[in-house]
Amino acid sequence: MAAGNVLPRPVQNLINEFARLPGIGPKSAARLTFYLLRAASDQALELAAALQDLKEKTQLCSVCYNITEENPCLICSADDRERQVLCVVEEPLDVLAIERAHAYGGLYHVLHGAISPVEGIGPDDLKIAELVQRLEQGGFREVIIATNATLEGDATTLYLQRRLAGLPGLRLTRLARGLSVGGDLEYTDAITLGRALEGRQELL
Numbered sequence: 023m024a025a026g027n028v029l030p031r032p033v034q035n036l037i038n039e040f041a042r043l044p045g046i047g048p049k050s051a052a053r054l055t056f057y058l059l060r061a062a063s064d065q066a067l068e069l070a071a072a073l074q075d076l077k078e079k080t081q082l083c084s085v086c087y088n089i090t091e092e093n094p095c096l097i098c099s100a101d102d103r104e105r106q107v108l109c110v111v112e113e114p115l116d117v118l119a120i121e122r123a124h125a126y127g128g129l130y131h132v133l134h135g136a137i138s139p140v141e142g143i144g145p146d147d148l149k150i151a152e153l154v155q156r157l158e159q160g161g162f163r164e165v166i167i168a169t170n171a172t173l174e175g176d177a178t179t180l181y182l183q184r185r186l187a188g189l190p191g192l193r194l195t196r197l198a199r200g201l202s203v204g205g206d207l208e209y210t211d212a213i214t215l216g217r218a219l220e221g222r223q224e225l226l
């Protein structure tokens with residue numbers, strides 16, 4: 023006879039869902055679940071509502087592919103941004119990190135990942151065709167490639183460098199390599215990030 027699961031199904035379900043999240047092992051998943059089980063019921067309901075809102079009330083900006091409540095997003099529709107400079111990042115959290123550094127006033131393009139042969143992620147899995155299309159429409163004078171200082175980030179930069187090389191009148195730069203190797207933009211402090219932007223280098 024198989025050992026029966028002593029946990030009620032709703033409890034086990036939530037543990038399973040938490041355990042699927044990055045950085046959460048089975049023990050943490052159980053701890054979170056039992057915390058919510060004991061917490062006041064409005065806390066669990068607020069969490070449920072927040073989760074529902076997360077999917078229902080957010081979307082990708084149709085211009086830059088950042089996560090937004092309104093489309094186009096607040097950055098794309100702001101009238102005080104420099105509209106001829108485009109910063110290409112891997113993830114929405116990178117936009118947040120760069121905004122926090124207060125060293126950049128242009129627009130963004132979010133790729134939603136980086137090229138990774140190991141994980142089977144190629145250019146077609148990212149918002150690269152959308153980037154090229156956006157640049158081909160003209161109006162940009164500089165593209166700053168701000169991928170992470172990782173193998174995947176470098177592979178993506180190399181690919182973009184080749185892919186964008188033919189576009190006329192476009193200055194192509196990348197962040198200064200002040201970022202530590204293996205460092206993700208989102209974990210880089212504002213001062214370092216500001217310097218990396220300021221000291222950006224030409225990609226020839």
Ligand SMILES: [Zn+2]
Pocket residue numbers: 083084085086087088094095096097098099
């Ligand atoms: Zn946008």
